[in-house]
Amino acid sequence: xxxxxxxxxxxxxxxxxxxxxxxxxxxxxxxxxxxxxxxxxxxxxxxxxxxxxxxxxxxxxxxxxxxxxxxxxxxxxxxxxxxxxxxxxxxxxxxxxxxxxxxxx
Numbered sequence: 001x002x003x004x005x006x007x008x009x010x011x012x013x014x015x016x017x018x019x020x021x022x023x024x025x026x027x028x029x030x031x032x033x034x035x036x037x038x039x040x041x042x043x044x045x046x047x048x049x050x051x052x053x054x055x056x057x058x059x060x061x062x063x064x065x066x067x068x069x070x071x072x073x074x075x076x077x078x079x080x081x082x083x084x085x086x087x088x089x090x091x092x093x094x095x096x097x098x099x100x101x102x103x104x105x
Contacts, residue, residue, distance in 0.1 A: 004067070059076075
């Protein structure tokens with residue numbers, strides 16, 4: 001159980017660490033915080049933290065055996081990578097659209 005908690009915390013922290021280098025710095029960290037702060041009090045209680053990470057664990061435990069295998073963890077990381085690539089592509093498209101709009105003005 002402790003190993004699972006460590007894995008979930010590491011994934012959460014990796015999201016925050018990555019956000020510092022991303023365009024729109026801190027945007028994803030803010031979204032991540034809002035997802036955990038279910039009562040909207042701008043604080044994350046231990047209960048909110050645990051509920052969020054329990055949900056994350058269940059999402060990662062694809063075979064519902066109560067544990068996360070290395071393959072399941074790898075799949076989650078690959079999914080995150082794909083989502084980040086897709087978001088970067090979308091941001092790039094939006095940037096081009098903004099530049100084109102500015103050029104026509």
